Amino acid sequence: xxxxxxxxxxxxxxxxxxxxxxxxxxxxxxxxxxxxxxxxxxxxxxxxxxxxxxxxxxxxxxxxxxxxxxxxxxxxxxxxxxxxxxxxxxxxxxxxxxxxxxxxxxxxxxxxxxxxxxxxxxxxxxxxxxxxxxxxxxxxxxxxxxxxxxxxxxxxxxxxxxxxxxxxxxxxxxxxxxxxxxxxxxxxxxxxxxxxxxxxxxxxxxxxxxxxxxxxxxxxxxxxxxxxxxxxxxxxxxxxxxxxxxxxxxxxxxxxxxxxxxxxxxxxxxxxxxxxxxxxxxxxxxxxxxxxxxxxxxxxxxxxxxxxxxxxxxxxxxxxxxxxxxxxxxxxxxxxxxxxxxxxxxxxxxxxxxxxx
Amino acid sequence: xxxxxxxxxxxxxxxxxxxxxxxxxxxxxxxxxxxxxxxxxxxxxxxxxxxxxxxxxxxxxxxxxxxxxxxxxxxxxxxxxxxxxxxxxxxxxxxxxxxxxxxxxxxxxxxxxxxxxxxxxxxxxxxxxxxxxxxxxxxxxxxxxxxxxxxxxxxxxxxxxxxxxxxxxxxxxxxxxxxxxxxxxxxxxxxxxxxxxxxxxxxxxxxxxxxxxxxxxxxxxxxxxxxxxxxxxxxxxxxxxxxxxxxxxxxxxxxxxxxxxxxxxxxxxxxxxxxxxxxxxxxxxxxxxxxxxxxxxxxxxxxxxxxxxxxxxxxxxxxxxxxxxxxxxxxxxxxxxxxxxxxxxxxxxxxxxxxxxxxxxxxxxxxxxxxxxxxxxxxxxxxxxxxxxxxxxxxxxxxxxxxxxxxxxxxxxxxxxxxx
Numbered sequence: 176x177x178x179x180x181x182x183x184x185x186x187x188x189x190x191x192x193x194x195x196x197x198x199x200x201x202x203x204x205x206x207x208x209x210x211x212x213x214x215x216x217x218x219x220x221x222x223x224x225x226x227x228x229x230x231x232x233x234x235x236x237x238x239x240x241x242x243x244x245x246x247x248x249x250x251x252x253x254x255x256x257x258x259x260x261x262x263x264x265x266x267x268x269x270x271x272x273x274x275x276x277x278x279x280x281x282x283x284x285x286x287x288x289x290x291x292x293x294x295x296x297x298x299x300x301x302x303x304x305x306x307x308x309x310x311x312x313x314x315x316x317x318x319x320x321x322x323x324x325x326x327x328x329x330x331x332x333x334x335x336x337x338x339x340x341x342x343x344x345x346x347x348x349x350x351x352x353x354x355x356x357x358x359x360x361x362x363x364x365x366x367x368x369x370x371x372x373x374x375x376x377x378x379x380x381x382x383x384x385x386x387x388x389x390x391x392x393x394x395x396x397x398x399x400x401x402x403x404x405x406x407x408x409x410x411x412x413x414x415x416x417x418x419x420x421x422x423x424x425x426x427x428x429x430x431x432x433x434x435x436x437x438x439x440x441x442x443x444x445x446x447x448x449x450x451x452x453x454x455x456x457x458x459x460x461x462x463x464x465x466x467x468x469x470x471x472x473x474x475x476x477x478x479x480x481x482x483x484x485x486x487x488x489x490x491x492x493x494x495x496x497x498x499x500x501x502x503x504x505x506x507x508x509x510x511x512x513x514x515x516x517x518x519x520x521x522x523x524x525x526x527x528x529x530x531x532x
Numbered sequence: 533x534x535x536x537x538x539x540x541x542x543x544x545x546x547x548x549x550x551x552x553x554x555x556x557x558x559x560x561x562x563x564x565x566x567x568x569x570x571x572x573x574x575x576x577x578x579x580x581x582x583x584x585x586x587x588x589x590x591x592x593x594x595x596x597x598x599x600x601x602x603x604x605x606x607x608x609x610x611x612x613x614x615x616x617x618x619x620x621x622x623x624x625x626x627x628x629x630x631x632x633x634x635x636x637x638x639x640x641x642x643x644x645x646x647x648x649x650x651x652x653x654x655x656x657x658x659x660x661x662x663x664x665x666x667x668x669x670x671x672x673x674x675x676x677x678x679x680x681x682x683x684x685x686x687x688x689x690x691x692x693x694x695x696x697x698x699x700x701x702x703x704x705x706x707x708x709x710x711x712x713x714x715x716x717x718x719x720x721x722x723x724x725x726x727x728x729x730x731x732x733x734x735x736x737x738x739x740x741x742x743x744x745x746x747x748x749x750x751x752x753x754x755x756x757x758x759x760x761x762x763x764x765x766x767x768x769x770x771x772x773x774x775x776x777x778x779x780x781x782x783x784x785x786x787x788x789x790x791x792x793x794x795x796x797x798x799x800x801x802x803x804x805x806x807x808x809x810x811x812x813x814x815x816x817x818x819x820x821x822x823x824x825x826x827x828x829x830x831x832x833x834x835x836x837x838x839x840x841x842x843x844x845x846x847x848x849x850x851x852x853x854x855x856x857x858x859x860x861x862x863x864x865x866x867x868x869x870x871x872x873x874x875x876x877x878x879x880x881x882x883x884x885x886x887x888x889x890x891x892x893x894x895x896x897x898x899x900x901x902x903x904x905x906x907x908x909x910x911x912x913x914x915x916x917x918x919x920x921x922x923x924x925x926x927x928x929x930x931x932x933x934x935x936x937x938x939x940x941x942x943x944x945x946x947x948x949x950x951x952x
Contacts, residue, residue, distance in 0.1 A: 483649040
């Protein structure tokens with residue numbers, strides 16, 4: 176895990192972190208020079224300390240949730256967005272119920288699901304700061320990836336449901352397009368555009384993820400973007416209908432559905448891959464092969480096998496490796512060498528098992 | 533990574549040397565196969581069997597579902613009733629859930645690649661997660677429909693039709709629930725059974741070599757531990773092979789002689805505490821949720837039928853039953869979340885393990901202990917062990933791995949030995 180000195184981490188955003196400026200997001204990640212001086216086999220702060228293991232306490236964020244929820248700028252923005260959305264959907268639901276308009280109620284439901292998702296994202300942002308403990312030895316950072324994945328899955332559901340709606344409109348063949356929905360669509364659009372503005376640096380389809388928060392912010396941004404596309408589609412559809420264009424609703428809904436799908440797919444794949452324990456994305460496979468060749472080239476080593484690497488969150492890779500060492504050789508030196516090699520690749524958490532042949 | 537994957541298609545010869553010198557406490561400290569128990573093709577026979585049995589069940593369920601759905605669609609179009617068509621749409625969602633489960637089951641069997649060094653077992657978990665999210669989505673949709681029913685003051689909601697349709701839906705769902713929950717040993721929600729790894733079924737040919745194999749120790753156990761060279765008595769074992777004496781083999785895997793014993797094997801499998809596949813379980817939850825909601829809709833329909841003015845009861849009923857459905861999914865969701873967060877599986881007591889390790893002689897300290905699961909049955913462990921300067925690293929490594937394997941049944945272990 177992070178040794179104390181490694182906390183002074185190399186800043187992936189080159190010091191412009193507060194503005195969230197990600198124009199440099201595609202630059203190559205340098206090898207972690209900042210960690211070059213750390214002892215390779217540092218006895219790090221294990222979460223399971225002996226002889227008195229800490230009592231397992233569940234994640235604490237619920238107690239200080241409000242304080243945490245405003246802890247960082249993106250979180251504050253998300254909290255604001257969430258509050259706006261909740262207020263808006265509550266009013267829409269109330270109005271829909273009182274006036275008996277189904278369209279408003281269905282829109283309110285869409286929004287409620289969205290609010291639920293955003294709440295989960297916010298919770299993930301807050302909870303991921305919790306220190307690793309007995310049960311969660313790797314910490315809580317994965318929550319962010321999970322929140323991103325959940326967002327992506329629901330956005331995919333949204334795109335399917337829009338496609339179903341388009342089909343429905345196609346089969347019904349009458350424009351039961353209710354004009355009072357325009358007001359709600361415009362309001363929805365403006366709220367969501369505000370959200371896109373807040374997270375504007377993440378408003379792209381393919382992003383290089385440097386750390387766990389990136390994925391979460393990206394998913395939130397895509398969520399509000401998809402919602403705004405949907406509202407824009409509805410507005411456009413009713414405008415076309417008023418112009419007398421046939422099948423405008425079908426067309427617009429279809430385009431929106433396809434657009435949302437294409438928007439979300441890369442995030443879905445990336446988040447899914449991390450959850451599937453894929454090998455670290457920023458390290459090319461040839462680099463792993465090269466490392467293992469270098470280790471095998473040592474005189475003391477007879478073979479290397481079972482190298483498994485995976486990413487806990489983007490930017491933090493974990494691995495395990497087995498080395499067979501010739502008998503009588505100094506295994507500690509081999510250990511240090513192996514650790515050094517992999518640290519250059521950016522893999523800090525490595526467990527190396529040395530067997531003597 | 534490609535290099536050493538390709539150089540280890542056959543690991544058997546490496547094992548020979550070690551077997552003779554090992555203390556016998558653990559058998560091998562090395563795993564068989566380059567990708568070990570996770571994606572070695574020979575060991576997936578047990579996995580594959582479980583998987584194909586589950587797939588068979590799901591396919592039957594899908595076919596049944598589709599049949600019923602077409603019946604409902606035809607009936608709905610003929611009767612021109614929206615209610616029946618809506619119910620057909622719910623059955624369609626069932627089919628979607630089954631499709632997700634089937635896909636996850638099939639995909640989990642893919643061979644590991646250098647990019648996915650642990651294999652694709654996680655896909656099961658992700659598929660189950662998507663399935664559960666679908667359940668939540670559908671519960672929300674149902675509540676929405678109830679609200680719409682409430683708003684539609686036009687009174688075209690016929691209680692009798694609602695009742696009949698949902699009764700039919702309930703009947704269908706119950707049939708499928710029975711079929712999916714077939715080997716329902718005791719209580720559901722035990723996605724994670726014992727937390728031991730089922731992956732050591734070795735192909736028949738390997739058993740002929742007289743070397744230590746990594747048997748699943750205590751595989752059918754409750755509390756039996758096999759230490760050293762003793763022979764484990766398993767609670768359910770239809771063939772206790774007497775020849776184990778000379779091998780030091782600790783326990784014969786039930787699957788050792790798969791060639792001949794299909795029948796007894798499946799009986800044995802059913803006799804022990806059945807660990808239902810997580811995807812079948814999530815499909816079962818889906819169907820269960822649907823039946824619960826059908827009951828709710830039936831009650832609402834009956835109320836509307838009886839007293840059309842009390843429409844609000846329909847909504848309340850739906851809300852209550854939706855909440856019930858969400859509660860049934862909570863336990864599975866918690867399991868899934870724990871696996872995805874790489875947390876220590878519940879059935880393993882990490883502190884006791886660490887204490888046990890520290891008590892071994894030669895071991896000074898243990899740190900960076902990580903225990904996590906790939907999927908509900910397969911657990912891995914990695915830690916750093918600091919030993920005294922003059923201790924014998926190899927011997928301690930053996931002891932540690934043996935201890936972990938016998939006590940906790942974690943077979944995939946990576947231990948880094950450091951000297952003070």
